[in-house]
Amino acid sequence: xxxxxxxxxxxxxxxxxxxxxxxxxxxxVKGQVGxxxxxxxxxxxxxxxxxxxxxxxxxxxxxxxxxxxxWAPYEGTNGDKLEIEIFEHWLESxx
Amino acid sequence: xxxxxxxxxxxxFQPDHPEPTSxxxxxxxxxxxxxxxxxxxxxxxxxxxxxxxxGASPDNGGTIVARAWTDSDYKQRLLNNGAESIRELGFxxxxxxxxxxxxxxxxxxxxxxxxxxxxPRALLGMSPAWYKSKSYRSRVVREPRAxxxxxxxxxxxxxxxxxxxxxxxLRYMVLPQRPDGTDGWSEEDLAALIxxxxxxxxxxxxxxxxxx
Numbered sequence: 001x002x003x004x005x006x007x008x009x010x011x012x013x014x015x016x017x018x019x020x021x022x023x024x025x026x027x028x029v030k031g032q033v034g035x036x037x038x039x040x041x042x043x044x045x046x047x048x049x050x051x052x053x054x055x056x057x058x059x060x061x062x063x064x065x066x067x068x069x070x071w072a073p074y075e076g077t078n079g080d081k082l083e084i085e086i087f088e089h090w091l092e093s094x095x
Numbered sequence: 096x097x098x099x100x101x102x103x104x105x106x107x108f109q110p111d112h113p114e115p116t117s118x119x120x121x122x123x124x125x126x127x128x129x130x131x132x133x134x135x136x137x138x139x140x141x142x143x144x145x146x147x148x149x150g151a152s153p154d155n156g157g158t159i160v161a162r163a164w165t166d167s168d169y170k171q172r173l174l175n176n177g178a179e180s181i182r183e184l185g186f187x188x189x190x191x192x193x194x195x196x197x198x199x200x201x202x203x204x205x206x207x208x209x210x211x212x213x214x215p216r217a218l219l220g221m222s223p224a225w226y227k228s229k230s231y232r233s234r235v236v237r238e239p240r241a242x243x244x245x246x247x248x249x250x251x252x253x254x255x256x257x258x259x260x261x262x263x264x265l266r267y268m269v270l271p272q273r274p275d276g277t278d279g280w281s282e283e284d285l286a287a288l289i290x291x292x293x294x295x296x297x298x299x300x301x302x303x304x305x306x307x
Contacts, residue, residue, distance in 0.1 A: 024263045026209050028236065040192055043264040060192075060263055067239075067258075076240050079255035085263040 002042075004059050005088055010036045012063060013094040014086055021047045025090055029082070033094045034065035037083055045087060059088040152220040155186055156268055157289035159195075161282040164273045170197075173270070181218070188218050191266040196259060198299065203250050204269045205243065205296030207235045208261040215266035219294060226295065236260060246297040269296040274303055 006012055016031035024046045042057040067080040074080070115121050131138050159181055163170035172180040177193035193215065196204035208214065209232050214222035225231050235242045239256045243249070250256055259267050271293040277285060292298035 024210060026260065026262060028209075029260075040265065043190075046263070060265070062194075062265070067256075071237055075238055076256060077252050080239065080257070081255065082236060082258050082260065084260040085265050087263065 002059070004039045004061075006036050006039070006061055006091060006093070008036050008038055011094045012036055012061070012086075012091045014063065015090045015092065019047055021050065023047050025086060026084075028070060029063075029065065029084055029086075032065050032069060034063040034069075037062040037064040040085065043087075045089070060085050061088065061091060062086075063091070148217060148220075151217055153289065153291040153294055154286070156219050156291075156294040157286035158184060158282075159186070159268070160270055160289050160294075161286035163195075163270055164285055165282055170270075177268070186218055188215055188266055191215070191264055193218070194259075194265045194267050195270050196257065196267060196296075197270040198272050198296075200272075201253065202255050202257060203243075203248075203296065203299055204257045204259060205235060205239060206259050206261060206267045206269060207232055209233065209236055210262050213261040213266065215268060218266075219268070219291065223291065223295075243297065243299075246292070248297065248299045250299070268294050271299070271301055274301045276303060 011033060012035070013033045014025065014029050014031065018027075018030075038061070040060040040062060043060055044054045045056055045058045048056060062083055063086050065082045065084070066078070067074045067076055067082055068078060070082055115124050127141070130136060131141070159173065162184060163173050169180065169183070172183075173195050174197055177195045178188060178191070181187065181193060196206075198204055207226075212222060212227040212232070214226060216222065231242065236258050239258050240250055243256070261267050271289065273285070274288065277288070288301045288304065290298055290301070293301055
């Protein structure tokens with residue numbers, strides 16, 4: 001298991017790209033910035049799973065994004081958040 | 096389908112189901128037969144998975160929630176590591192990470208999978224039809240308070256709404272708040288209060304009802 005590149009509370013940006021293969025990042029969070037809510041385990045990388053050997057594994061992070069950043073206008077409060085699982089290779093530091 | 100005399104197909108679909116006729120169903124059946132014939136898994140293993148899926152229900156969630164309500168150490172373990180802590184109660188959800196989100200006076204959690212319809216099915220059984228609908232999946236991330244209101248849940252402005260989009264290898268369950276007036280209740284009576292929707296977050300307040 002490789003060491004996590006990001007830590008809880010770190011500000012991260014989700015990559016804005018659309019590879020021509022199955023991937024698990026919905027378009028509405030691409031390019032968005034959030035805080036790492038928790039560091040999760042290692043799981044098979046969806047883009048490469050198609051090879052059939054289930055590899056390679058990548059770290060998953062839960063990222064918390066303010067709803068006000070995602071949608072304009074957003075009908076809710078400043079405290080409302082969206083939390084989503086993102087694989088490590090989709091994240092970069094935004095500090 | 097063609098009958099072969101040289102080997103026996105293992106019928107893993109249920110005998111009282113109608114014969115599959117659509118192309119997609121036939122391809123699915125053919126794939127299952129090939130995987131079994133190729134030795135990737137056995138018909139017995141597939142039947143065991145089907146039986147386990149059919150045995151799963153929100154009652155399992157009720158058992159977990161009732162334990163968390165009555166044992167604060169257990170609740171902490173559940174929130175820190177859901178997968179490990181439900182094993183203590185005889186449940187498992189491998190290979191997924193089981194993640195439990197606690198409702199409080201200040202936080203309301205609601206679960207969705209915008210990409211497909213990920214759900215802790217092997218633990219809580221089939222998800223409701225609306226959970227898989229395009230409408231719920233697209234709207235609950237965009238306007239959660241409006242969607243919750245349609246379910247009869249009016250979240251006050253001093254309560255944060257947290258939407259959890261289950262997009263990868265985690266599966267989620269909401270830990271609802273224990274209702275007032277249930278002091279001293281047995282775990283069994285508490286578990287009976289839990290509804291499927293309260294575990295998804297489209298219900299916030301549980302209705303008091305007691306078995307005796």
